[in-house]
Amino acid sequence: MKRPLIFVQDPNALKNWLNACGTDAKVLYDLDDLGNRFDPSSHMVLIQISPSSPIEMIIKIAKQFDVVAFANKPNDLEGLQLFQSGIKGYLNTFSSVERIEQALETINAGSVWLGQSVMQAMIQSLVIHNQSNDDWKLHLTEREQETTELVLQSKSNKQIAQTLEITERTVKAHLHNVFEKLEVSDRLGLVLKIKNWS
Numbered sequence: 001m002k003r004p005l006i007f008v009q010d011p012n013a014l015k016n017w018l019n020a021c022g023t024d025a026k027v028l029y030d031l032d033d034l035g036n037r038f039d040p041s042s043h044m045v046l047i048q049i050s051p052s053s054p055i056e057m058i059i060k061i062a063k064q065f066d067v068v069a070f071a072n073k074p075n076d077l078e079g080l081q082l083f084q085s086g087i088k089g090y091l092n093t094f095s096s097v098e099r100i101e102q103a104l105e106t107i108n109a110g111s112v113w114l115g116q117s118v119m120q121a122m123i124q125s126l127v128i129h130n131q132s133n134d135d136w137k138l139h140l141t142e143r144e145q146e147t148t149e150l151v152l153q154s155k156s157n158k159q160i161a162q163t164l165e166i167t168e169r170t171v172k173a174h175l176h177n178v179f180e181k182l183e184v185s186d187r188l189g190l191v192l193k194i195k196n197w198s
Contacts, residue, residue: 001108002044002066007031009050013070013093017046020100031057040064044107048072048093055082062086066107070095079114089113111185136194139181147174151187152194 004021007028008014018025028034031053034045044066047053055078058069062082068089069082079090088107091099103113137145143164150160157175161168175187184190 002042004104005034005038005043005045005065007045007053008048008070008093009052010048010093013048016095016097017070017100019097020104021046031061034061035064038065040066044068044088044104046070049078058082058087059085062088068103068107068113083112083114087112109185112188114188136182140178144174144178144181147171148178148190148194151175151190 004017004025005028006014006017006021006025007030008017014027018027028045031047045061046068047058047061048070049055049058049072055069058067059082061067062085067087068091069087070091070093071078072093074090074092082090089103089112091103091113095103106113136148140148146164147160150163155163157168157171160171164171179185179190182190182193184193
């Protein structure tokens with residue numbers, strides 16, 4: 001697990017971030033020359049977007065480190081921009097300790113952490129700009145195909161459950177099977193794999 005380096009301006013947020021990161025976290029007082037001060041292979045950077053750490057600086061840091069960006073008012077456009085620039089996570093500055101812990105676990109496992117609306121916007125942009133063949137369907141049952149088609153339409157688990165007239169638990173089971181069969185770990189990985197299927 002990578003050691004968290006924390007750069008945050010809000011003392012209330014700092015408390016949550018430290019609780020989520022544990023005793024191994026280090027609070028940063030500046031972002032100067034991080035690549036020479038810390039090893040990018042063993043550290044991740046948690047940064048609050050602010051005048052002292054604007055998006056351009058965060059994008060630059062994300063070229064070396066795994067970065068989790070925090071915004072006081074997250075929005076889909078900003079999240080997409082950051083994700084496309086290589087950040088690994090995007091959360092509200094005042095997220096709960098549990099939410100931050102989930103994000104860090106997900107990132108340390110090699111995935112990305114985006115809010116549901118940002119994830120849906122990302123999937124939508126991929127679906128609009130890329131066409132795939134349907135060979136991926138050969139690996140899935142009919143119900144798994146239907147579930148996957150709805151994921152490709154940026155539907156949430158709740159919306160999929162309503163459309164297919166099944167429970168959200170069943171949707172999760174179908175998605176778990178789809179992820180295993182297509183060897184992906186999350187919705188974004190699923191969409192990327194299907195859109196690049198050859």
